[in-house]
Amino acid sequence: MLPSVTVYLAQTHWLLSEFDRNLHAVDPAILGYRPGITTTTNSPLVIANHAAAVTRAYALGIGCGIDVRRDRAVEFLDSGVDLKTVSGQVTHLTAQL
Numbered sequence: 563m564l565p566s567v568t569v570y571l572a573q574t575h576w577l578l579s580e581f582d583r584n585l586h587a588v589d590p591a592i593l594g595y596r597p598g599i600t601t602t603t604n605s606p607l608v609i610a611n612h613a614a615a616v617t618r619a620y621a622l623g624i625g626c627g628i629d630v631r632r633d634r635a636v637e638f639l640d641s642g643v644d645l646k647t648v649s650g651q652v653t654h655l656t657a658q659l
Contacts, residue, residue, distance in 0.1 A: 574621055575656060582652045585610055585645060593645060604638060607648065612637040614651040621659060 563571075585593070585607075593607040604612075615637045623630035 570625070571659060574617075574659060578617070578652050578656045581610075581613070582649055585649060585652075590645065596640075605640065607643055607645065608638055608640055610648050611643045611651075614648055614655065618651070618655045618658075621655065626659075 588606065593610075594605050596605045597603050612634075615632050615634075619630045619632050622628045
């Protein structure tokens, strides 16, 4: 493995672990909070869901050349998004790398 790939992999693993650790450190009521600024304002958990999906698409799709499918619009839906799901996505991505 090229030294640059080794560094990228190590940094990505560290970032994903920090991402997951910080998600678990936030009060669940705050994770689901949607500020009433507009009707399309996202909660931190919805943003985390999107961040996990886009990181997967970047790391596996662009970085590894794997065909990665994603539905960006669905990433921003509130329904079905919870801490366990997002954390599971991060854990699965870490294992895939």
